[in-house]
Amino acid sequence: MKVKISLRSVYYKVAQAEVEVPNHITHDKLDEYLLENDHLYTEKIDQAMSEANFGYGLGMDDGDWTDKEDTSEWRYDCDKLKTGGHL
Numbered sequence: 001m002k003v004k005i006s007l008r009s010v011y012y013k014v015a016q017a018e019v020e021v022p023n024h025i026t027h028d029k030l031d032e033y034l035l036e037n038d039h040l041y042t043e044k045i046d047q048a049m050s051e052a053n054f055g056y057g058l059g060m061d062d063g064d065w066t067d068k069e070d071t072s073e074w075r076y077d078c079d080k081l082k083t084g085g086h087l
Contacts, residue, residue, distance in 0.1 A: 009056065010056075010057060010058055011054040011056055011057075012054070012055050012057065012058060013049055013054055013055070014055070014059055014062055015048035015051075015052050017044030017045050017048055019034075019040040020040075021033060027078070027081040027082070027083040030076065030078060030083060031076065031087060034076055034087055035087060063075070064084065066086075073086065074086060075087060
């Protein structure tokens with residue numbers, strides 16, 4: 001008799017990139033600016049993701065992640081403007 005044993009484990013990666021944003025962009029316009037200028041960070045994030053190590057689990061404990069059911073999540077955080085959120 002054969003018995004099939006299966007395991008599904010969830011692994012995650014987190015990548016970060018910093019971009020320069022003009023000083024005249026206010027906290028209420030920051031997400032809009034970032035969405036309209038995704039060319040500033042997409043390649044940087046792709047490169048950082050390829051270099052990131054895998055972690056075991058969902059990765060919800062590393063940062064302000066909130067979308068547990070989604071397979072990926074984008075967010076931004078700005079210390080200077082004391083704001084952050086999802087992209």
